Amino acid sequence: xxxxxxxxxxxxxxxxxxxxxxxxxxxxxxxxxxxxxxxxxxxxxxxxxxxxxxxxxxxxxxxxxxxxxxxxxxxxxxxxxxxxxxxxxxxxxxxxxxxxxxxxxxxxxxxxxxxxxxxxxxxxxxxxxxxxxxxxxxxxxxxxxxxxxxxxxxxxxxxxxxxxxxxxxxxxxxxxxxxxxxxxxxxxxxxxxxxxxxxxxxxxxxxxxxxxxxxxxxxxxxxxxxxxxxxxxxxxxxxxxxxxxxxxxxxxxxxxxxxxxxxxxxxxxxxxxxxxxxxxxxxxxxxxxxxxxxxxxxxxxxxxxxxxxxxxxxxxxxxxxxxxxxxxxxxxxxxxxxxxxxxxxxxxxxxxxxxxxxxxxxxxxxxxxxxxxxxxxxxxxxxxxxxxxxxxxxxxxxxxxxxxxxxxxxxxxxxxxxxxxxxxxxxxxxxxxxxxxxxxxxxxxxxxxxxxxxxxxxxxxxxxxxxxxxxxxxxxxxxxxxxxxxxxxxxxxxxxxxxxxxxxxxxxxxxxxxxxxxxxxxxx
Amino acid sequence: xxxxxxxxxxxxxxxxxxxxxxxxxxxxxxxxxxxxxxxxxxxxxxxxxxxxxxxxxxxxxxxxxxxxxxxxxxxxxxxxxxxxxxxxxxxxxxxxxxxxxxxxxxxxxxxxxxxxxxxxxxxxxxxxxxxxxxxxxxxxxxxxxxxxxxxxxxxxxxxxxxxxxxxxxxxxxxxxxxxxxxxxxxxxxxxxxxxxxxxxxxxxxxxxxxxxxxxxxxxxxxxxxxxxxxxxx
Numbered sequence: 001x002x003x004x005x006x007x008x009x010x011x012x013x014x015x016x017x018x019x020x021x022x023x024x025x026x027x028x029x030x031x032x033x034x035x036x037x038x039x040x041x042x043x044x045x046x047x048x049x050x051x052x053x054x055x056x057x058x059x060x061x062x063x064x065x066x067x068x069x070x071x072x073x074x075x076x077x078x079x080x081x082x083x084x085x086x087x088x089x090x091x092x093x094x095x096x097x098x099x100x101x102x103x104x105x106x107x108x109x110x111x112x113x114x115x116x117x118x119x120x121x122x123x124x125x126x127x128x129x130x131x132x133x134x135x136x137x138x139x140x141x142x143x144x145x146x147x148x149x150x151x152x153x154x155x156x157x158x159x160x161x162x163x164x165x166x167x168x169x170x171x172x173x174x175x176x177x178x179x180x181x182x183x184x185x186x187x188x189x190x191x192x193x194x195x196x197x198x199x200x201x202x203x204x205x206x207x208x209x210x211x212x213x214x215x216x217x218x219x220x221x222x223x224x225x226x227x228x229x230x231x232x233x234x235x236x237x238x239x240x241x242x243x244x245x246x247x248x249x250x251x252x253x254x255x256x257x258x259x260x261x262x263x264x265x266x267x268x269x270x271x272x273x274x275x276x277x278x279x280x281x282x283x284x285x286x287x288x289x290x291x292x293x294x295x296x297x298x299x300x301x302x303x304x305x306x307x308x309x310x311x312x313x314x315x316x317x318x319x320x321x322x323x324x325x326x327x328x329x330x331x332x333x334x335x336x337x338x339x340x341x342x343x344x345x346x347x348x349x350x351x352x353x354x355x356x357x358x359x360x361x362x363x364x365x366x367x368x369x370x371x372x373x374x375x376x377x378x379x380x381x382x383x384x385x386x387x388x389x390x391x392x393x394x395x396x397x398x399x400x401x402x403x404x405x406x407x408x409x410x411x412x413x414x415x416x417x418x419x420x421x422x423x424x425x426x427x428x429x430x431x432x433x434x435x436x437x438x439x440x441x442x443x444x445x446x447x448x449x450x451x452x453x454x455x456x457x458x459x460x461x462x463x464x465x466x467x468x469x470x471x472x473x474x475x476x477x478x479x480x481x482x483x484x485x486x487x488x489x490x491x492x493x494x495x496x497x498x499x500x501x502x503x504x505x506x507x508x509x510x511x512x513x514x515x516x517x518x519x520x521x522x523x524x
Numbered sequence: 525x526x527x528x529x530x531x532x533x534x535x536x537x538x539x540x541x542x543x544x545x546x547x548x549x550x551x552x553x554x555x556x557x558x559x560x561x562x563x564x565x566x567x568x569x570x571x572x573x574x575x576x577x578x579x580x581x582x583x584x585x586x587x588x589x590x591x592x593x594x595x596x597x598x599x600x601x602x603x604x605x606x607x608x609x610x611x612x613x614x615x616x617x618x619x620x621x622x623x624x625x626x627x628x629x630x631x632x633x634x635x636x637x638x639x640x641x642x643x644x645x646x647x648x649x650x651x652x653x654x655x656x657x658x659x660x661x662x663x664x665x666x667x668x669x670x671x672x673x674x675x676x677x678x679x680x681x682x683x684x685x686x687x688x689x690x691x692x693x694x695x696x697x698x699x700x701x702x703x704x705x706x707x708x709x710x711x712x713x714x715x716x717x718x719x720x721x722x723x724x725x726x727x728x729x730x731x732x733x734x735x736x737x738x739x740x741x742x743x744x745x746x747x748x749x750x751x752x753x754x755x756x757x
């Protein structure tokens with residue numbers, strides 16, 4: 001297993017390197033001087049950074065008070081449900097969520113309808129920076145809440161008691177305890193959200209609305225698919241990678257650690273959150289954040305049901321797209337899980353071997369720094385003229401999605417495998433259980449729940465992804481995300497509503513089926 | 525100087541029903557011993573105001589403080605660890621006892637310096653807790669309790685993590701400060717010799733009750749089965 005894992009990691013690093021060799025090779029024809037003088041390109045870079053900065057700022061500005069309120073009210077019914085709900089935007093198909101956002105904030109959406117009913121002539125314009133920011137906050141506000149919330153858990157109960165004994169009020173607690181705490185967590189959360197928004201594709205393609213609001217990720221796509229300028233696409237992908245590397249480096253440099261240590265007392269109830277006023281403020285803050293995330297989802301469900309039951313509905317294309325979604329998503333999820341398992345098993349075995357850890361770390365890092373579109377551009381550049389891209393399109397989509405969802409699968413499996421190894425390695429060694437026998441008797445029964453979770457997550461993520469299918473798709477290879485994107489882009493919102501609901505149901509249904517199906521009878 | 529009077533103070537934690545009665549005279553030091561989970565720390569938490577009792581009263585100098593928030597009680601609690609904020613300097617950690625928003629004037633700073641001198645940490649103002657030893661950190665916490673001028677000091681195994689010699693030194697410092705400031709002290713400990721050293725009287729707590737409250741040597745020599753079982757030998 002260890003050797004397989006190392007081989008997989010080496011293969012991924014090699015594939016990413018080959019990808020960049022292809023990019024360099026393909027882009028070598030571009031005139032760097034003309035690229036530097038390209039004012040449109042400068043605008044695109046500027047806009048990419050601007051929208052990512054604003055998106056991350058807004059997401060964190062919302063997430064900090066919401067996380068603080070959730071931390072302070074650490075014990076109320078429904079709190080766990082809210083935290084689970086915060087994971088939903090991350091796993092739901094982005095284009096389906098975008099449909100929900102258009103249904104609320106779009107020109108003919110519920111907000112515009114409400115304004116008209118109130119007699120106001122105000123008309124929202126969602127296309128451009130506004131729409132991009134709304135969508136990015138929708139996806140990243142709940143993510144940022146989940147990233148920040150553990151910060152409060154690192155404060156020992158003694159500190160809260162001390163604050164109560166000293167008579168600190170809410171503002172003093174924020175200034176003297178929470179601000180130093182956040183200073184440690186916010187830079188990393190900001191960097192993470194920034195990079196996600198910097199590389200965001202589906203949101204910008206759907207809601208950008210034209211060259212005025214285009215990001216590098218979309219510009220690469222346009223160079224490859226619209227202008228057929230492979231060299232320019234390659235050059236943009238390289239440029240994007242460079243900027244991304246720089247940003248990751250900066251993020252690394254600004255994060256710092258502050259250790260409160262672990263308290264010996266049981267988790268203390270915060271006394272500053274117990275008053276009526278504080279409770280009211282906290283619950284209002286939480287409700288506001290939840291409402292912002294829940295509204296588009298509710299609109300999607302409501303419009304989707306209406307679309308399926310009432311409106312015209314293209315049964316043929318939708319049914320075909322559903323099959324394509326499954327045919328591309330499932331293999332991708334299974335491959336990602338298998339590769340993730342091999343890597344996770346190797347990582348746990350090789351914790352002490354520097355070289356191996358660095359190789360595996362490089363494989364993981366390449367999934368962060370190399371953007372999906374840069375990977376796709378490398379594949380396109382490397383294969384154009386050598387094979388029929390049209391014919392291998394399904395393979396391209398599956399491979400790309402497997403690579404992109406690999407971090408999910410590895411992330412789920414690593415802690416589970418580490419725990420099993422720690423508990424049963426000695427016993428297995430004593431009994432002489434190893435290799436396939438050990439996998440069959442020990443690992444599979446104990447890990448199938450985690451494997452089911454990893455495979456369900458990876459499959460659902462692959463099925464909801466727009467990047468690979470946009471790059472490789474064609475009229476005979478159209479899945480639900482691509483169909484939905486085309487319907488939204490053509491303002492056929494009636495058809496889109498049904499498609500969006502089917503896509504959401506299919507992704508969540510697949511996730512549940514795999515998680516339950518594989519994890520069934522698994523040991524918790 | 526302040527007396528403490530606890531009457532029928534009730535609290536439940538999981539299956540344990542607790543019911544405390546205890547009296548301390550002004551300026552005395554009382555040891556609190558008993559097995560783990562008997563409710564010693566809960567008793568201190570109730571006096572400090574960190575837990576809400578189901579019933580009963582806590583009086584200090586005759587004044588009922590049962591429903592006051594922690595900061596308004598005439599009490600300072602010292603925990604075994606984490607009495608300091610790791611990102612604040614020694615001076616700021618002590619200064620918090622003067623003003624919880626750290627708005628400190630020159631007079632406050634002088635008080636901080638004086639309190640640090642009293643606990644033997646003159647000149648430590650600018651250091652961070654991470655640069656101090658365990659004993660020094662507890663001295664800083666003691667300095668803060670001095671600057672707050674609360675007559676009742678509750679110590680929950682404050683020196684349990686220190687070595688024997690250092691522990692004796694800290695106990696003697698605590699006793700000196702008690703006499704100099706007229707403090708009434710409650711000391712929870714697992715070590716009978718700590719109680720012998722500074723506590724005139726000791727309360728033995730078992731299953732949520734004070735089952736024995738007498739002169740320390742009498743408690744330690746008691747033939748009561750719970751006491752014998754706890755002390756061993």
